Amino acid sequence: MRTRYSEDEVAVRDAFFDFFANECPTTTVRAAAEGTGFDPALWSSLAAMGAPGMALPESLGGAGAALTDLAVVADVAGAHLAPVPLIEHAVTARALARAGGNDDLVAELAEGSTLATLALRPPTGDTARLVPAGAVADVFLHHCDGVTSISQGNAPGAKLPNTADLPLAHRVISDPIAIDLDADGWNRTVDEWRALTAVAYVGLAKRAIEIGVAYTKERFQFGVLIGTFQALQHGFADAATSVEGAHLLAQRAIWALETDQPGASRLAGMALLFAAESARFAADRSVQYHGGYGFSEEYDIQLYHRHATAWILQLGDPAAEYARLADAEFGPVRGAA
Amino acid sequence: MDFSFPPEVEAFRAEVKAFLAENFDESMLDVTHDGTMHVPELHAALAAEGWLAGPVPKELGGGGRTALESIVLNEEMQLARAPIDAMGVTVITAAILMEHGSDHLKETVVPALLNGEALTSFGYTEPESGSDVAAAATKAVKDGDEWVINGAKMWTTMAHIADYVILLTRTNPDVPKHKGLTFFLVPFDTPGIEIQPVPTMATERSNATFYDDVRLSDDWRVGEVNGGWAVMKTALKYERGIAGGQFMSPPVIHAGIDWATNHERADGTRPIDDPAVRERLIRAQIDVEVCRGFAYHCADLANEGAMFGVEGSMTKLFASETFKRHCREIHDMMGAEGLLTLESPEAHRGGLIEEALRHSPVTTIYGGTSEINRNMVAEGFLGLPRAR
Numbered sequence: 001m002r003t004r005y006s007e008d009e010v011a012v013r014d015a016f017f018d019f020f021a022n023e024c025p026t027t028t029v030r031a032a033a034e035g036t037g038f039d040p041a042l043w044s045s046l047a048a049m050g051a052p053g054m055a056l057p058e059s060l061g062g063a064g065a066a067l068t069d070l071a072v073v074a075d076v077a078g079a080h081l082a083p084v085p086l087i088e089h090a091v092t093a094r095a096l097a098r099a100g101g102n103d104d105l106v107a108e109l110a111e112g113s114t115l116a117t118l119a120l121r122p123p124t125g126d127t128a129r130l131v132p133a134g135a136v137a138d139v140f141l142h143h144c145d146g147v148t149s150i151s152q153g154n155a156p157g158a159k160l161p162n163t164a165d166l167p168l169a170h171r172v173i174s175d176p177i178a179i180d181l182d183a184d185g186w187n188r189t190v191d192e193w194r195a196l197t198a199v200a201y202v203g204l205a206k207r208a209i210e211i212g213v214a215y216t217k218e219r220f221q222f223g224v225l226i227g228t229f230q231a232l233q234h235g236f237a238d239a240a241t242s243v244e245g246a247h248l249l250a251q252r253a254i255w256a257l258e259t260d261q262p263g264a265s266r267l268a269g270m271a272l273l274f275a276a277e278s279a280r281f282a283a284d285r286s287v288q289y290h291g292g293y294g295f296s297e298e299y300d301i302q303l304y305h306r307h308a309t310a311w312i313l314q315l316g317d318p319a320a321e322y323a324r325l326a327d328a329e330f331g332p333v334r335g336a337a
Numbered sequence: 338m339d340f341s342f343p344p345e346v347e348a349f350r351a352e353v354k355a356f357l358a359e360n361f362d363e364s365m366l367d368v369t370h371d372g373t374m375h376v377p378e379l380h381a382a383l384a385a386e387g388w389l390a391g392p393v394p395k396e397l398g399g400g401g402r403t404a405l406e407s408i409v410l411n412e413e414m415q416l417a418r419a420p421i422d423a424m425g426v427t428v429i430t431a432a433i434l435m436e437h438g439s440d441h442l443k444e445t446v447v448p449a450l451l452n453g454e455a456l457t458s459f460g461y462t463e464p465e466s467g468s469d470v471a472a473a474a475t476k477a478v479k480d481g482d483e484w485v486i487n488g489a490k491m492w493t494t495m496a497h498i499a500d501y502v503i504l505l506t507r508t509n510p511d512v513p514k515h516k517g518l519t520f521f522l523v524p525f526d527t528p529g530i531e532i533q534p535v536p537t538m539a540t541e542r543s544n545a546t547f548y549d550d551v552r553l554s555d556d557w558r559v560g561e562v563n564g565g566w567a568v569m570k571t572a573l574k575y576e577r578g579i580a581g582g583q584f585m586s587p588p589v590i591h592a593g594i595d596w597a598t599n600h601e602r603a604d605g606t607r608p609i610d611d612p613a614v615r616e617r618l619i620r621a622q623i624d625v626e627v628c629r630g631f632a633y634h635c636a637d638l639a640n641e642g643a644m645f646g647v648e649g650s651m652t653k654l655f656a657s658e659t660f661k662r663h664c665r666e667i668h669d670m671m672g673a674e675g676l677l678t679l680e681s682p683e684a685h686r687g688g689l690i691e692e693a694l695r696h697s698p699v700t701t702i703y704g705g706t707s708e709i710n711r712n713m714v715a716e717g718f719l720g721l722p723r724a725r
Contacts, residue, residue, distance in 0.1 A: 001405060002339045003634040009338065068338050213719050228722045233715035240714055241651040248630030249623075251338045259341070270623045319616065326615035329622060330594065333610045 003248060005072065012072045019049060020080040026300045032083035033165035038136040039083045043112060046082075052089055053110030060097050061110035067192065067258040071199045071251065078200025079207040081307050085117055085133035085167065087196045092116040092141045095189040096150070099179040105139070105150075114138045119171065120190060120315045126173045132314045134169035135159035142173065143186040149176035164303075164310035188257075190315075191268040195257055197311055198250035198268070198275035205243040205279035208304040209236060212286030215301075219291075226289070235285045242278040250275050269325045276312040283308040340633065346405045353413040356386060361419045363687065370679060372542030373498055375423050375456075383424060384453025392575060393432050398447060404639035408632055415584035418689075423456060423495065425581060430457040430503050432575040434522065437560035437568050442522055446501065460490040460504040460523070460546065461569075467491075468709050470505070471514045471566065475548060477506035477521065484521065484558070486529075486551040492703070496532050496544040500525060504548075509563050518565030521557050528552075539696040540679070573646075576704075583632040583652060585660045585700065589693045590621045592686045593667035600674075600685075608670055617666045624659040631655060647717040650710040657700040658707060664690070664697040 005013060023045050032039045046052065055070040056062025070090055077086055093109035093116055096102045108114040117137035119128035122144045131140055139152040157169030181189070213236060216227035226232060253271040256264035283305040287294035294301050312318055327333075342350070360382040368376060383389050392407045393399020402410075414421050431450045434442050449455035466472040475488025486506060493502055502523050509517030525532070529551040535543040560568040597608035597618070608614045631652040638648060668675045668690055679688030701707045715721040 001342055001633060001637050001640070003630075003637040005338065071338075209719070213721060217721070225722060228724050230712070230715075230724050233719075233721050233724060234708070234711040236719055236721065237654075237711035237714035240718055241655050244648075244651055245627035245631060245655055248634050249627050252340045252626075252630055255338050255340045267626065270626055274623050274627060322616045322619050323612065325622075326619040329619055330598070330609055330615060333612075333615075334607060335610065 003251075009069065009072050012069055013076060016049070016051070016073050017076045017079075019045070020076050020082055024080045024082050026081070026303060029081045029083055029303060036135045036159045037083055037165045037167035038085070038133070042082065043084045043115070046084055046086065047112030051086060052093070052112035055090060056093055056097055056106065056110045060103055061107040062093075062097075067196075068251075068254055071196060071254040074196045074199045075203040078203030081204065081303055083167075085115070085137065087193060087200060088117040088133045088137070089115060091189050091192040091196065092118045092139075094192065095141060095148070095181055095185065096179065098185060098188075099148070099181040101180065102150070105152075116140065118142070118189065118193070120193065123173055128171045128173065130160070130168045130314070131157070131171045133167050134171045135167035140171055141179075141189070142176070143181075143183075146183045147178055148181035148186050149173075149178045151176050162310065164306040166310055166314070168314070187265065191265050192257060194272040194315070195250060195253040195268040198246065198271035199254060201272075201275035201279040201308070201311065202243060202247045202250055204304055204308060205239070205246065205275070205282040208279070208283045208286045208301065208308070209240055209243065211301050211304070212236065212282075212289050215286075215290055215293075232289050235289065239278070239282040239285045243282055246271070246275040246278040266325065266328065269321060272312060272315075273318055273321055273325075276308070276318065279308040342405060342409070346403070346409055349406050350409045350413060353410050356382070357413060357417045357419060361417055363418060366418070366420075366687075369420065370540065372536070372540055373495070374420050374541050375495060375498060376420055379419060380423050380456075381453045384451065389424060389427050389453060390431065390451040392428055393435060393451075398435060398443075399431070399451070404636045408636035411581055412584050412629075412632065415581055416587050418588045421581040425576075426457055426459060426495065427451070427453075429572050429575045430501075430522075433503060433520070433559060433568055433571050436571050437520070438522070439556050439558065441556040442559070446522060449500075455501065456495060456499040457501040457503055457522075458493050458496045458499040458544075460493050460502040462490060462492045464489055464491050464545075468706055470569075471518065473505045473507055473518060475504065475506045476510075477508050477519055480552075482554065484553045484555065486521065486523070486548045486553065488548050490546045490548075492535070492543050493532070493546040494541070494543040496525065496546050497534065497542075502546065503559070505565055505569070508565075512563070515566045517563055518569075519562050520559040520565045520568045521553060522559055523548075523551065523553065523557065537699070539699065540692055541696065576649075582660075582700065582704070583628045583656045584625075585656065585693075586621060586625055586628070586663045589660075589664055589667055589690055590618065590625065592689050593621075593663075593670060594618060596671060596674075596685050596690075600671075614670055617670070621659075621663045621666070624655075624663065628652070628656045628659070647713055650705065650713040650717070653705055654707055654710040654714070660700055661697040664694040668694045 023042055050063055051073055053062040054065045058064040097106050109116050115137045116139045117133035119131045119142040123142050128142050134157050136156050141150050151173045154174040157171050160168050162168050216232055219226050250271040253267035256267050286301050287305050290301055293299050361379055365376050387400050390400040391402035395401035427450050431447050434447050461470050463473055477484050477486045504521045504523045506519055507517055508519040529549045531547040533545045535545050597614055635648050635652055677684035678691050716723055
């Protein structure tokens with residue numbers, strides 16, 4: 001039992017924290033938002049750090065690290081709203097590595113020279129709508145009726161303007177090649193996305209609270225620092241408690257996936273829902289306690305609010321995710337088709 | 338990160354499950370219907386296993402159980418709905434006495450506590466001091482070789498069946514409030530003590546206790562004179578390791594799922610097929626996993642010997658606030674059926690859910706209110722300025 005990062009994990013965290021702090025200030029996030037929602041220079045630097053391939057097998061050009069290590073990077077990437085599709089890229093590459101037979105592609109993904117993503121929802125006809133990183137990825141994985149395929153060769157779609165300026169785009173399927181990944185294998189891939197996104201949400205949420213707390217320790221109203229007001233303190237305390245709970249749940253989900261625990265999929269689904277809700281609450285409190293400034297584009301806290309809103313919706317309505325977990329927990333709805 | 342338990346702790350969990358299967362079933366809770374939340378047979382069986390002494394270090398005469406083993410015992414008992422109140426009071430009082438008590442107390446009282454023969458109760462809270470516990474006004478004055486105690490305590494739960502109360506008193510009113518406190522262990526058969534029942538909105542009863550010229554020898558003093566706050570810290574240290582409350586929700590949720598699955602509404606539909614019910618229940622199950630994370634985290638910190646406080650505050654805050662919500666939502670789901678109390682033969686699962694609903698408000702009050710815990714998180718975790 002070790003519910004805190006190990007020394008090695010702390011070292012990874014510190015290295016990547018410094019990296020993102022230097023390479024990805026919020027000016028970088030804002031600049032990316034003006035374009036595709038992706039920063040190619042940041043991606044190159046991140047690739048030089050070995051992040052895209054860190055949790056891929058060494059035999060395929062990866063670093064052979066565990067999902068728990070990748071989660072440490074997802075945490076700090078989330079905290080900095082990094083405009084790079086690290087999670088989508090990594091889980092897609094891991095799926096291809098598990099399926100086998102795409103060694104050259106996986107090696108390119110490990111070094112980050114080719115960018116991959118996945119359509120989290122099944123395509124309709126020949127189009128996958130609103131694919132995460134669809135505006136920038138070279139290849140994308142999709143799944144329909146038990147068959148998982150990879151589409152390569154067609155150009156990224158145009159980014160559709162959206163809440164958090166994410167690189168969302170429709171992708172047309174062209175010359176799909178089926179890979180050896182059945183429905184369970186696909187679910188495992190989406191569960192990795194869920195758990196890693198939960199961890200990123202925790203990073204986002206902690207930073208949103210830090211920004212809010214720092215503001216209330218500088219802002220005077222009625223002649224006193226507003227951070228002395230219990231009304232604000234208790235809102236922050238509830239948010240921080242929820243986020244700490246989300247952190248422990250998300251890390252347990254990652255550990256459960258890494259070590260193939262029974263119930264790992266359940267924990268991954270739960271972690272994403274709880275972390276998203278916690279992050280949205282944290283961002284909401286921080287915007288609120290900024291007063292009018294929180295609503296202005298100038299202040300960074302609004303970026304956190306928008307990203308907190310957006311990330312989980314790439315998968316769909318959270319209510320559908322609750323329903324999915326409920327089906328597994330209570331059995332399907334009686335009389336339902 | 339590693340959320341697995343060592344094999345010896347997993348083995349202990351299996352031992353606890355087997356113990357509970359053999360020594361506890363819900364019908365034993367019938368004895369608690371008079372408001373006394375104590376099951377003597379279970380307490381005796383726990384003592385016989387040596388588990389009442391569990392978390393107290395071996396060198397202090399305890400069972401030397403690790404914090405991980407303590408959380409496992411605690412978790413399994415709560416999941417089985419076995420009352421943990423008496424176990425908690427016993428462990429904490431025994432630990433206080435072993436660290437701070439006189440030889441007299443260590444030799445006479447501690448063995449009786451750990452073998453289950455004697456029970457104690459907490460005497461911290463007063464009519465005029467609850468959250469501000471260090472403001473205790475119950476006076477203890479030295480008179481020759483004896484101490485004379487006068488005052489009143491509130492929420493001395495189980496006093497009416499207990500042999501002792503661990504009493505927080507004021508021995509110096511002229512210094513800052515934390516520096517003038519002294520603890521005593523007071524036998525309830527000492528002349529001058531009156532116990533009055535305090536009925537509550539829940540099934541459980543509590544007590545108010547009154548102390549009128551209660552005379553004790555110095556043997557009953559616990560810790561230094563005016564050193565009461567150090568004793569309080571010991572109490573908190575053990576409370577973190579063993580205190581319950583992280584797994585209050587599962588029995589209520591399971592009873593709710595059971596009802597929603599096996600009950601048909603007038604229109605022939607089952608509540609469990611209602612999307613609104615399903616989302617509430619699955620959200621509750623998520624909260625349970627969050628509580629589990631907090632519980633294991635606190636145990637891990639305690640196991641490593643790390644001093645902590647704010648993690649305990651977060652755990653208590655989250656577990657009790659969500660428990661209250663779970664009770665409300667599951668009770669609501671049952672509609673009028675949910676109103677039936679344990680006296681009603683038709684009540685689902687012996688009125689478990691209704692009883693939990695009436696009990697739930699106290700869980701965000703006792704053992705540190707939600708407001709106090711939010712203050713702790715704001716100041717201790719977020720570094721916000723002290724607001725009072």
